[in-house]
Amino acid sequence: MTNNPNLLADLQQMWKFEFMQHAFEAGTIVAVIAGITGYFVVLRRSAFTAHAFSEIGFAGAAGAVLWGIPPIVGLLLGSTLGGLAIAALGRRAANRDTQIGIVLAFALGLGLLFIRLYAGYATEAYSILFGEILGISSDAVLITLVAGAVVLIVVGILYRPLLFASLDEDVAEAKGMPMLLIGTAFLLVVAAAVSFAVQVTGVLLIFSLMVTPAATAQYLSRRPQQAMMISVGIALMATWVGLFVAYYTPYPVSFFITGIVFGLYLLVRGLRLVIKPHRLSGPPVAS
Amino acid sequence: MGPKTTAVQSNLIAAEDLAAGYREKTVWRGGNFAFGRGEFIAVIGPNGAGKTTLFRVLLGLQQPIGGSIRIFDAPPRRGNPRIGYVPQRHMIDSETNIECLELVRLGLSGKQWGFNPFSHKERDAALAALEAVGATELAHRPLGVLSGGELQRIFLAEALVSNPDILLLDEPLSNLDLRRETDLLHLINDVVRSRGVTALLIAHNINPLLPHLDKVMYMANGKIATGKPSEVLRSETLTALYGVQVEVLRDPHGNVAIIGVEEHHGDMA
Numbered sequence: 001m002t003n004n005p006n007l008l009a010d011l012q013q014m015w016k017f018e019f020m021q022h023a024f025e026a027g028t029i030v031a032v033i034a035g036i037t038g039y040f041v042v043l044r045r046s047a048f049t050a051h052a053f054s055e056i057g058f059a060g061a062a063g064a065v066l067w068g069i070p071p072i073v074g075l076l077l078g079s080t081l082g083g084l085a086i087a088a089l090g091r092r093a094a095n096r097d098t099q100i101g102i103v104l105a106f107a108l109g110l111g112l113l114f115i116r117l118y119a120g121y122a123t124e125a126y127s128i129l130f131g132e133i134l135g136i137s138s139d140a141v142l143i144t145l146v147a148g149a150v151v152l153i154v155v156g157i158l159y160r161p162l163l164f165a166s167l168d169e170d171v172a173e174a175k176g177m178p179m180l181l182i183g184t185a186f187l188l189v190v191a192a193a194v195s196f197a198v199q200v201t202g203v204l205l206i207f208s209l210m211v212t213p214a215a216t217a218q219y220l221s222r223r224p225q226q227a228m229m230i231s232v233g234i235a236l237m238a239t240w241v242g243l244f245v246a247y248y249t250p251y252p253v254s255f256f257i258t259g260i261v262f263g264l265y266l267l268v269r270g271l272r273l274v275i276k277p278h279r280l281s282g283p284p285v286a287s
Numbered sequence: 288m289g290p291k292t293t294a295v296q297s298n299l300i301a302a303e304d305l306a307a308g309y310r311e312k313t314v315w316r317g318g319n320f321a322f323g324r325g326e327f328i329a330v331i332g333p334n335g336a337g338k339t340t341l342f343r344v345l346l347g348l349q350q351p352i353g354g355s356i357r358i359f360d361a362p363p364r365r366g367n368p369r370i371g372y373v374p375q376r377h378m379i380d381s382e383t384n385i386e387c388l389e390l391v392r393l394g395l396s397g398k399q400w401g402f403n404p405f406s407h408k409e410r411d412a413a414l415a416a417l418e419a420v421g422a423t424e425l426a427h428r429p430l431g432v433l434s435g436g437e438l439q440r441i442f443l444a445e446a447l448v449s450n451p452d453i454l455l456l457d458e459p460l461s462n463l464d465l466r467r468e469t470d471l472l473h474l475i476n477d478v479v480r481s482r483g484v485t486a487l488l489i490a491h492n493i494n495p496l497l498p499h500l501d502k503v504m505y506m507a508n509g510k511i512a513t514g515k516p517s518e519v520l521r522s523e524t525l526t527a528l529y530g531v532q533v534e535v536l537r538d539p540h541g542n543v544a545i546i547g548v549e550e551h552h553g554d555m556a
Binding site for chain 1: 346347348364365366367368372373374379380382383384385386389390393394396397398399400401402404427429430442445446
């Protein structure tokens with residue numbers, strides 16, 4: 001631990017370590033993807049679905065560890081299968097909480113079995129559940145980069161129809177938009193984004209990147225594109241600051257990330273209570 | 288303010304012996320009607336009479352089970368940009384902190400794939416639609432905080448932004464107090480008259496609509512009666528439709544009271 005006040009020198013020292021470089025690279029990609037897809041998760045009230053993906057991904061990751069393939073591959077496979085399954089349940093997933101809950105409980109149990117079969121050690125389970133960004137390999141960074149680019153492209157293509165379908169489902173359907181395709185593509189995008197984010201925050205803390213930044217951003221801007229940028233900004237800031245602080249303290253990165261995003265969320269909600277943004281002001285509409 | 292008599296050259300909507308429903312159950316049959324450009328039509332009937340089913344058939348979301356229906360001289364087609372639609376019980380989550388302008392813009396180009404920022408042209412079209420419904424000052428307000436009447440204006444702007452020839456409004460007046468109901472009706476009437484849009488509006492109470500209507504469509508017992516209000520709102524017509532003796536009473540203000548109908552559906556108000 002150093003008391004050197006020079007930030008640049010601190011950063012230089014930190015980045016001498018390859019694992020810190022990897023952590024910053026992966027953390028940056030994940031923050032961008034999670035910040036953007038998280039906006040739609042919040043808008044569509046799909047937080048529970050996102051959480052389900054991470055727990056189904058846990059089974060995949062644990063299985064991957066057992067069979068000696070990179071956990072990220074198992075995560076992606078698991079959550080993608082979960083995404084397809086939930087898409088098959090139908091378009092209006094709002095009332096599917098029970099089914100999703102049933103599937104994710106089984107997935108967690110399966111994950112537990114795989115972990116036990118592996119070696120009986122809890123280290124792997126711990127890092128999947130709570131994140132182990134400091135242990136990300138260069139392979140995982142590369143996979144995250146490539147798959148992350150694919151996710152961004154898909155979100156770019158989907159952008160307007162997805163936004164429309166999320167805001168006004170009935171009219172979008174009447175306009176002949178392919179709702180099943182849009183919904184399924186969105187679920188797969190979230191499944192992928194969740195898989196990347198699990199590497200940083202772990203299965204159990206997934207909301208800290210997939211939900212909290214976007215929920216905070218939603219309060220700060222009424223324009224979706226702007227809100228997405230703010231969401232990405234919050235996720236990036238929390239990841240970078242979290243990594244930096246964790247490097248100089250004995251405490252886990254995931255804690256700092258969750259702490260920072262939660263603090264920001266509280267701050268923004270608190271400020272909104274004080275400054276009511278013309279909720280009731282403005283003249284009534286004349287006709 | 289009497290309805291404008293429109294010279295009907297060609298019909299935008301024409302049905303012959305139209306029947307709608309599902310494999311097991313016919314909701315209604317014997318739909319014979321023709322609506323021309325710029326006509327304002329009220330669709331009245333008890334819950335479950337098949338009013339929304341009619342809209343679904345017109346939108347191409349549901350196939351008719353009998354007869355023929357033509358819109359713009361072609362079978363209904365899902366996603367026809369010439370039809371604007373405001374669904375029933377249409378609500379926006381109160382947590383939605385997105386400005387109204389965004390939804391109206393999506394009404395114009397929400398189907399477009401690919402990431403491209405909204406153009407000035409789209410923005411101007413959306414602002415013009417908001418102006419047409421008297422909601423200019425709502426453009427940058429979040430959708431989640433609007434009142435029912437304000438929200439209906441935004442939905443109307445969303446439906447109007449693509450300049451449709453036909454407007455389908457499913458119970459836009461429900462949950463509005465009397466004053467807001469009157470305001471919204473005047474607005475819809477202005478839009479219909481100034482743009483020459485053919486509008487079908489589903490409602491429970493015909494009275495506030497009467498001064499504006501060109502035609503009325505009554506649905507009950509799996510049957511449909513369509514025509515000018517003076518033709519349909521008669522004891523014989525409604526008695527035949529409802530299957531029980533019905534009296535139509537008029538007060539000096541032109542309000543109509545329909546007496547004797549088994550199923551009360553608000554016309555007594």
